[in-house]
Amino acid sequence: MKKDKVYSFAKFNLDALLSLSEKLRGRPCTCDVSQMPKSGSLNWVIFISFDDGLEWVFRSPRDGFHSFYSNETSSKILASEASTLMYLNTHTSVPVPEVYSYSESSDNEIGVPYILQSKASGRSLASYNWSGLPDEEVQVSGIHHPPPLALSDKDREKVMSQLGAIMSELSDHPFEKIGSLFSDDGAGGYNIGECLSISLTWQDRDSLEERDRGPFHEERSYLESLISAFTMHAKELPLAPHIFTAPVPDEQDYQSRSSLRAAGGRWNNFVAIGAKIDSGKNRLLYCIAGQFLREMIPHLLSGLSSFTLSHPDLHLGNIYVDDDFNITSIIDWSSSSSGPITELLATPPLASSAEPAAEFLVAAFRSGFRQRGSRIVPDPTHAHLWEISERLWYFTRLVRLLSKNDYDHFRRLFELVYKTSADExxxxxxxxxxxxxxxxxxxxxxxxxxxxxxxMTREELEKEERARFPPSRTVDSDVLAVARKLTLMSEMNPLFFADHRLWKWVEEARQTDGPL
Incomplete structure (x- = not known):
């Protein structure tokens, strides 16, 4: 028999879920078994419908697709997220989903770990054209996708001002330690346990030995732990697609998609020669970056002894608004933790994890924070904390390996810390x-x-090269020659840097002079 779509990601007891939902709300409910669960990298979601039209959300960790962390860590993250949502609903007015039931393990009648929660009202900001750039209707795999909804600068400022006010309210609920929030079973209270920050758990970092996840009693220990996780990742875990001196081509640097595709192909060929990404040389550069980051720690400390909760992954898809752009809900608090208030003060860019927010949005965010006021920050207008928050924004993206251009993030952080040009x-x-x-x-x-x-040994590298560039294909022999020449240049020149300027130069040279 054909399996119903609702079970596409896991086998679970739907009858038990419906029975639990009816018991909790006291009304009949159903679930459309033909619905395809919505899914992200970490969770899959289905909807429970009650007879009065209200819907609840059933979320469960996704298994066997993207291995971000172990099952043990996954259970802890789910329990902490549920605790965080319950804490925020009880102690603050921050708009977050209400948790009705949860289980961090499969040891329950439903048969999977889960969170059963309210459904966010309104629509996510991902439905809107936040960037403001022209966007046309697109078609992917034969499916028609309408263009994103229009959004004015005034609407953007309104959203950012509200986010600033929300962060201000979070700052009014300080904790004495840095770590993730857990509920005291049956006691009705909450405590700070080990830190489940993305920087310490994702990309298999939770598997690293000698890792320190706290809880931490001071900022310095926390920042040192983040740098240690970053450095251990550089030494032991896959780095793809990160290469310090050859950032992945980014569409913002190219005038056409054909140029971007050509640059991407040349980048792939270049890094394939000598298996550069996971080579000892590339790993060493990231380790050295970690050494420099340790020396920057004194410039990243706020000097405050209390810590605040913050959202670990605040992007457009996690923020819901009504038709007047009032924020109705902020979802997905997975891997949240308390931390330095400067993490809270860092303006979320929303549309991109790689580029900071525009200046007018930073101003709106800070204005919202200041207007509401904050008890933990002695002086919300103090430039020192805002400056550190800007540094910390680049720091966190570096240690999380969130960017396609780690060198550029390091360069910007270096300039902010030492107030000098990186070129000098x-x-x-x-x-x-x-x-x-x-x-x-x-x-x-x-x-x-x-x-x-x-x-890899020389024999292994040669085998990989033959597989990628078969000698029978003349077109590949030319691109192989280019990749080899660029590799030779990189080995001879310690200042060699393969960014969009190089790929554009190669494209122009081949158009005017033929093969290099």
């Missing part, structure tokens, strides 16, 4: 020269030798 670093030779000098230290030479023990 290293006696005027730039940041890459500083990395080159740091790599020549004895301890880093030893580290490189250790990291290179895991590199």
């Amino acid at each position: 670093a290293g006696d005027g030779r730039g940041l890459l020269w500083l990395f080159h000098e740091r790599a020549s230290r004895d301890e880093n030479k030893a580290l490189l030798a250790e990291l290179q023990e895991e590199d």
Whole structure:
């Protein structure tokens, strides 16, 4: 028999779920078994409908698709998220879903870990054209997708001002430790436990040995732990697609999609030669970045001894608004934790994890925070905390490996911390020269030798190269020659950097002069 779509992601006891829902609300409910669950990277979702038209949301962790963390960590994150939502509903006016029931394990009548919660009203900001750039109707896999809804700058400012006020309210509920929130079973209270921050758990980081997830009693220990997780990731876990001196081509740097596709192909060919991404040389650069980040810690400390909850992944899809752009709900508090207030003060860019928010949106966010006021911040207009929040925005994206261009984030952080141009670093030779000098230290030479023990052998590299560039294909022989020449240049020049300028130059050179 054909399986109903509602069971596409997991086998569970739907009758038990409906029975629980009816018991909790005291009204009959149904579930359309033909509905395809909505899904993201971490969870799948179905909807329960009551006889009066009200709907509830049933969420369960997604299994076997993207392995972000272990099942043990997944259970802890679910329990913490449920606790965080219940805390916010009880102690604040922050609009979040109401939790009716949850189970962090499959040891229940429904048969899967879950959160049963209210459904957000309104529509998500992802339905709107937040960037303001022209957007046309598109068709993906034969499915028609209408263009996003229009959004004015005034609407954007209204949303950002509300977010600032929400962060201000969160700052009025401080904690003495940095970590994730858990409820005291049966006691009605809450406590701060180990920190389940994305930086410490995602991308298999929870599998790293000697990791410290707290809880932390001071900012410095917390920041040191984030840097340690970043450095251990660089040493032991896959880095794809991150390569410090060759960022992934980004569409904002190209005038046409054909140029972007060409640059992407050349980037792929270049990093394939010598398996550059997971090479000891690339791993060393990230380890050195971690060394520099440790030296920046004094410039990242707020000096405050209390800590605040913040949303770990605030993007357009997690914010719901009504027709007048009043925020009705903020969803998905998975991996949330308390932390330095400067994390709370960092303006969320919403549309992109790689680029900071526009200046007028930063102003609206800060205005919303100031107008509401805050008890934990002695002076909300104090420039020092806002400056640190800007530094911390780049810092967190670096240690989480959220960007396609880690070097650019490091460069911007360096300039904010040391208030100097990155081009003037290293006696005027730039940041890459500083990395080159740091790599020549004895301890880093030893580290490189250790990291290179895991590199592919020459025979393995040649086999990979033959598979990628078959000698029978003449078109590939040309792109192979380009990739090899660029690789040779990168080995000879410690200041070599393969960004959009290089790929555009290659494209222009091939158009005017033919093969390189």
